[in-house]
Amino acid sequence: MRKTNEKAKLGYALLAIALSLLLSYACKNAFGNVYDLINLNSNFSCETPTVILVNGANQTSTIYENATSARIAINANSSALTYNYSLNIINNDSSNWEVNLDCFNATNAVRVNATIVLHDNSTSSVQISVDNVSLNQTDSYSNLASSSTIYIGVMNLIENSPDGTTILQVYLKMRIPGTTTYTLYTITFEFT
């Protein structure tokens, strides 16, 4: 009889150990994801635009809220048209900027021939050109000095086909010289 009790005790003890191991294992899974943590914090704010867009002398632009986006609409035809002052880019900042135009989306681009430039009346930089084959970009930067204005010109615009509308969605990219910090404004060219 006593031997039977001892066997039972041993059985219970083994059972308890087994349950203990099982629970410990379960808890290990629950608490076992250990990480070292590194923090990356930021505090960012909205600032008054220091560079603004203004309708040019050719009156081809629509300026949107905050003067940080615009649409340039021109009716193309079979004769070459040039609008040297489609849009003014005004730097009200005390710092210099470098700017370029970067087309990020195009619809019916090859429907027209056109050359889009940035200029300051004395120097000019070709930014985007389209013809009946392809769209090309130069990725070259123009200087936008403090308290100065440069202009977007649309040159030699010719319609290759009367059908449809050509839409070029372009970033005006403004970079602080010597850095890779930049600001993007969206300018839409619409050639009907």
Add this chain to the structure above:
Amino acid sequence: MQVNYKKSLKLVVLLISSILIATVSATIYDYMNLNGTVGVQGMSLAWLLGADNSTAGTQINGVTATLVNLKGPPNGTRVYADPVELNNTGGTATSFNVTIASITNSTGVGTAVLNSTYVKIYSMNTSALMGTVTVWENGAQGSGVTDLSLPANNVWRFQWEITWKSTATTSDSIAVNLKIEVPVA
């Protein structure tokens, strides 16, 4: 079958004891987890100032990098391509996750006028895009990235892209806290 209450009581006592033992064990694991930061000194990942540290106002204090000067115009996108970098100084690749711990309005209406914020992670060694943390998009908090693997002696840059809505004003600002989780082997 006759129930032996004495034995059953012993079994219950043993079960409770085992649960207590297991709970205590779990608490120790938890405690070890909290103390895990002690191991940070041995971590192979370290922040470095990026090329845009001056415009971004990057400050590095141990395992914490803080960008105090990020700004952007309304209805435009500001990109800080290289405000801060993560360097793996170890001899083996290190895996990690990037999670969004918090997004809070510091001043103004903050996220109500925030269009989007992305943190894109690029390799400085290959220029490849390694992952994108969508901090804020479509009026809601986005998601982090998991299971990134930074090779030994490689450096990755964390590019911040901030786009405010046209209704944002200079009184709006937001604080974002990201966590880099490095699993402890």
